[in-house]
Amino acid sequence: MGTYSINNFSRREIANMSAALLCASVLPSRLIAAEKLLRTPGQILGPFYPLKELPQTSDLTRVPGRAGRAAGQILNVMGRVLNLKGEPVRNAKIEIWQANAYGRYTHPSDTNPAPLDPNFDGSALLATDSEGQYRFKTIKSAAYPGGPNSMRPAHIHFQVSGREDRLVTQMYFENDPYNDSDPFLNSAGRKQLLIAKLQDPTPEFEPDSKLVRFDIVLYNG
Template sequence: MKSLSRRKLIKFGITGGLVGAFTTKGSMAKALLPPTPAETEGPFYPVTPQDDKDFDLTRVQGRDGVAKGKYIIVMGSVLDSHGQPVSQATVEIWQANAKGRYRHPRDPNPAPLDPNFQGWAIVLTDENGEFRFKTVMPGSYPASPTWVRPPHIHFKVSKKGYAELTTQMYFPGEALNETDLLLNQKKPSERLLMIAKKRGPSETEALDVYEHAIVLKQKS
């Protein structure tokens, strides 16, 4: 496998942590990519079994309906600290629906459930360390009487030889990012690594595309 190009690293917005990472000829040197910051798993990690955990969260296997909300595409890349793609990594994702409600029995949010929203997926990265899924823009929701969480997607990423990572991906331009208690516990440089880059729309489906890179630590 080859290291990602400088252009692709810039696209994912992760070159800021590379000090002297590129030679004058543009090739990757030995500087390491900063790891994606870890984040709490949260109280709504899926506990209800389901067969459908595929790349399309806007449909549920066995149902004719489709999820409500604004459809988006999330395109991700899993890398090691040297910029090498991590193929066949397990990427687990879960999120609230468009109204900010999780498919979780203990979610106290009075917002309605969406029976046609999958809510949870487990996918593998391809040979280039990439994954892609279709979902809805998650809604914000109250975490306490004084705290409203911004739209975000939970990730748990694992691969033999790497430290398992649980993190969250945020969306650019969201006003609630500025007041989120979890996101603002991070350093400014770390926040940048947790906020996706908006691209698009998708040429095939005319949907907004969000790109996000996840960097794993190799076990010593």
């Protein structure tokens, strides 16, 4: 009739199905497990998303028309944008914005009395290449007050837009004294995915700079 039960299948059909299920549950799942990534946790946009159009630059340490260089530890931040299958997300739009080395945003709503840096605007618009890679040079932002009795750990804001997905998140730094008490970082499941290491530079980079790797995983890309 219209409904099937196990009694409708022959012993041989069941044996074939069992073999197929065994393959499906053992072999491919091991392969899939090797490729399957975890989506990067989202974080709040925050109050300081830039009001002005973001400049298309991969060097935030200099402001066009000014001779000086931004104060602070130079960072070379790089990584890949991938989907859950580990495939590169090409031509993804990456917007970044951050505080300066004193913990101050250029945003007019930032009431932190820490000084502005005339050589640092703190935002940029990038795109990933054909392998999903991105790279930019910036300075390490400082922690800043998140309220009367709390400090936000140093972080860089990211908004990443692929063809199907958009992710708003923040990248933090290993060993920041405020990481453990920050409610936003600690609200993220798998928060370790948001905490990057500062590594010594390879010869192609400035000797006093640090390297920071931060891969970003979207659902589909």
